[in-house]
Amino acid sequence: MNKAALILALIAAPALAEPDATALERLVKQDCGSCHGLTLKGGLGPNITPETLAHYQVEGLAAVILDGVPGTPMPPWRPLLTADDAAWIAEYLLNGDHE
Amino acid sequence: MNRSRYVFGGAAPVARRATPPEYLEQDEAGPVLLLGKNTPVRHLLKAAAVVLCTALATTGAQAQATGDLGLVVERASGSLLVVDQSERARIGRIEGLGDLSHASLVYSPDERFAYVFGRDGGLTKVDILERQIVARVMQAGNSIGGAISDDGRYVAVSNYQPGGVRVFDADTLEMVADIPTGSKTIGLVDIPGTRFVFSLWDAGETWIADLSGDAPQVTKITGMGKNPYDALVTGDGRTYIAGLFGEDHLTALDLWQENPAPQPILPGYAGGREGLPVYKMPHLEGWALAGTDFVLPAMGQHEVLWVDARSLQETGRTAVHGQPVFAMARPDGRQVWVNFAHPLNDTIQVIDTLTKQVIHQFKPGPGVLHMEFTPRGHEVWLSVRDAGRVMVYDTETFEKLREIEAKNPSGIFFTARAHKTGL
Numbered sequence: 001m002n003k004a005a006l007i008l009a010l011i012a013a014p015a016l017a018e019p020d021a022t023a024l025e026r027l028v029k030q031d032c033g034s035c036h037g038l039t040l041k042g043g044l045g046p047n048i049t050p051e052t053l054a055h056y057q058v059e060g061l062a063a064v065i066l067d068g069v070p071g072t073p074m075p076p077w078r079p080l081l082t083a084d085d086a087a088w089i090a091e092y093l094l095n096g097d098h099e
Numbered sequence: 100m101n102r103s104r105y106v107f108g109g110a111a112p113v114a115r116r117a118t119p120p121e122y123l124e125q126d127e128a129g130p131v132l133l134l135g136k137n138t139p140v141r142h143l144l145k146a147a148a149v150v151l152c153t154a155l156a157t158t159g160a161q162a163q164a165t166g167d168l169g170l171v172v173e174r175a176s177g178s179l180l181v182v183d184q185s186e187r188a189r190i191g192r193i194e195g196l197g198d199l200s201h202a203s204l205v206y207s208p209d210e211r212f213a214y215v216f217g218r219d220g221g222l223t224k225v226d227i228l229e230r231q232i233v234a235r236v237m238q239a240g241n242s243i244g245g246a247i248s249d250d251g252r253y254v255a256v257s258n259y260q261p262g263g264v265r266v267f268d269a270d271t272l273e274m275v276a277d278i279p280t281g282s283k284t285i286g287l288v289d290i291p292g293t294r295f296v297f298s299l300w301d302a303g304e305t306w307i308a309d310l311s312g313d314a315p316q317v318t319k320i321t322g323m324g325k326n327p328y329d330a331l332v333t334g335d336g337r338t339y340i341a342g343l344f345g346e347d348h349l350t351a352l353d354l355w356q357e358n359p360a361p362q363p364i365l366p367g368y369a370g371g372r373e374g375l376p377v378y379k380m381p382h383l384e385g386w387a388l389a390g391t392d393f394v395l396p397a398m399g400q401h402e403v404l405w406v407d408a409r410s411l412q413e414t415g416r417t418a419v420h421g422q423p424v425f426a427m428a429r430p431d432g433r434q435v436w437v438n439f440a441h442p443l444n445d446t447i448q449v450i451d452t453l454t455k456q457v458i459h460q461f462k463p464g465p466g467v468l469h470m471e472f473t474p475r476g477h478e479v480w481l482s483v484r485d486a487g488r489v490m491v492y493d494t495e496t497f498e499k500l501r502e503i504e505a506k507n508p509s510g511i512f513f514t515a516r517a518h519k520t521g522l
Contacts (some may be wrong), residue, residue: 030466030484031174031441034379037218038174038200042241043259044300044328044380068376073328074343075376080442088147 019088028089035073040093044073050096061090113440127213142222165210169471169513171482171489172202172215173506179215180489180505184473184480187242187491187501191230197221202508206517207269208251213512214269222256222509224272227514234272238265246289248359249520253310254435255295257287264297266310272470274316278308286330286341286383286427288521290354298327298341305330305341305361307350322361324350328398331383332521338408342383344398351411351493364411365395365404374399375422378441382425384522386472389428394435396423403437406456420446425469429494430476438467438481447481449497459497464491471511 029038035045046052053061065086068076076084171180171189177199181191194201198219205214212233215223220239225232241260247253247269255266262283266276282301290296293311298304303323309316327343332339332354339352339359348366352359375516381396392414394407403426405415421443427521429434435450444466466484473479478500481490484507491501516522 026485031378033200036439037191037198039198039219041219042244043201043218044285073377073380077376079376080378081285087515 019082019085021088024085024088025092026093032089048093050094053093056094058087058090058094060065061088061093065089107308134202136265139240150449163228165514167514168177168210168227169202169480169511170225171480171505171508171512172199172204174199174202174484175507176510178506179213179225180503181230182489182503183482184478184510187478189502189503189505193225193230193232195208195232196223196225196235199509201243201509204512205245205247205254205522206512206514207247208517210514210517213426214245214247214254216242216256218242220258220260222254222267222272224269225503236267236272236274238274240268241350243285244287246295246521248285248287248289248293248295248310249291250293253293253295255287255289255297255308257284257297259283262299262301264306264308266295266308266315276308276310278306278315278317280306285328286339288330288332288339288385290332290336290339290520296330296332296339297345298330300326300328303327303345305339307354307359320352320359320361323352324348324361324363328380329383331385331387333388333408334385334520336520340383340387340393340395342381342395342398344380362411362427364406368397368404368413369400369401372400375401377422377440378442379422379424379444381423381440384427385519386427386430389432389435392452394426394428394450394452396426396437403435403450410439417450417457419450419457420448420460427470427472429479430472430474433476434458434494436470436479438470444468459495463492464488468509469511473513474513480511482511484508 036048037043040048066078068074078098168186168197169182177194177196178194180189202217213225217411220237220242222236222238223236239258240430242256242258244255252269253271255264255265257264263279268275279426279462280299282299284297285300287297293426295308296316303325305320305323307318323341324343328344330341337355341350347369348363351362351364377399390406393408395404397404401421403417403423407414421439423437424440425438433452437448445462448457451458463488467481468484469482471480479492479494488506489503489505492499
């Protein structure tokens with residue numbers, strides 16, 4: 001790796017670690033939505049609107065996202081998401097300031 | 100009337116058809132009304148005939164046949180694009196259908212009407228020619244798919260919330276039967292004899308509902324296996340195959356038998372290998388038959404599995420790019436096209452049926468959700484959700500022929516499905 005590329009990589013690394021809100025919102029609607037429904041009111045997977053998730057804390061919900069629920073179709077998202085991404089999604093789902 | 104006036108699709112035409120289609124001009128179109136020369140009332144009839152001709156003209160050459168039309172689900176905006184498969188173009192849009200994420204649809208036998216099953220429990224009947232909704236009911240809280248009976252009289256919907264199947268009159272959408280199951284229902288298909296077959300996610304059962312009499316007769320088959328997630332029936336209505344989330348095999352039923360018994364197929368196909376995360380459930384439908392084999396997406400393995408259609412014994416496996424979602428045989432069975440779950444859903448692989456080898460791989464774009472072949476398979480339409488495009492490819496040369504703009508397109512359904520059992 002030449003110097004310029006190394007510097008670019010170092011600059012880019014922290015930026016990549018920041019959750020990308022637009023990409024994550026799309027992921028929730030489109031990809032979580034393929035089981036939980038586009039409106040998150042449920043499908044093969046359960047309803048994940050804020051009212052149904054009210055008993056969760058952000059950390060607990062983020063853990064479910066990262067590790068999945070064994071024995072159910074909820075897969076572990078750890079291979080695709082960082083802990084920060086999962087926390088962002090958990091907060092997004094619990095706050096529910098979205099359609 | 101020149102139909103091309105209404106063609107507003109083709110965002111980025113890549114190729115033109117060799118021979119543009121021709122349509123009759125209006126003055127060539129009117130029906131010929133034969134009046135006998137010696138008929139005394141000839142003159143009285145003449146004025147009426149002119150009026151009649153004018154009225155009939157709209158059902159003559161000005162009318163559009165529906166045999167090469169189709170509908171594309173625009174999942175986020177609750178709309179359907181009306182498309183013309185021969186023109187490779189969109190020709191209209193129908194709006195107001197609610198939540199169409201994971202929507203599917205079936206066609207009336209005359210290919211004029213479609214019944215659209217929305218995720219929000221909406222059942223909507225649309226008129227493809229008039230491009231409007233003609234009936235709509237909210238029949239459940241959450242539904243997953245449906246089917247139309249062989250005689251076209253009944254439309255059945257399978258529901259997650261509440262579970263069960265509801266059956267509606269195809270003309271009026273009035274409910275004619277309610278079949279509670281106490282379970283999410285999946286894999287609903289039609290079979291001959293005005294019957295529907297579906298499976299119970301929670302109970303691991305398959306039920307056959309016979310609607311040919313006054314009241315539905317239900318036959319329950321237990322022991323299908325844990326958590327059937329989808330199912331298919333072959334075009335002859337004989338073999339029903341349920342995919343299982345909770346077991347390392349699939350289960351088949353021979354519906355020609357008096358008492359169909361569950362038969363495990365591909366037992367232990369994952370063979371102790373670690374199950375890979377499934378970010379989108381595979382889909383099973385009647386296009387699984389390729390030549391003399393069924394081709395089936397594995398669950399939690401990056402493979403498609405081949406099974407002899409008669410003996411149901413394994414005949415091979417093909418390693419593929421990711422978790423397969425659809426493994427669709429081209430109508431002639433010569434090729435199988437496969438798309439994949441998130442995050443590998445930008446890619447398509449094409450498998451040769453004879454050698455079971457991947458012969459072509461390409462990336463149409465982000466979010467390839469669905470494929471639909473033209474009825475004889477010379478072209479295939481792909482919905483590329485995040486590109487906002489439907490893309491049309493030649494299935495022999497793999498050349499892209501056209502891109503058509505669409506809002507978050509998902510399912511593509513050509514009217515030829517009207518005449519296929521199980522679609």
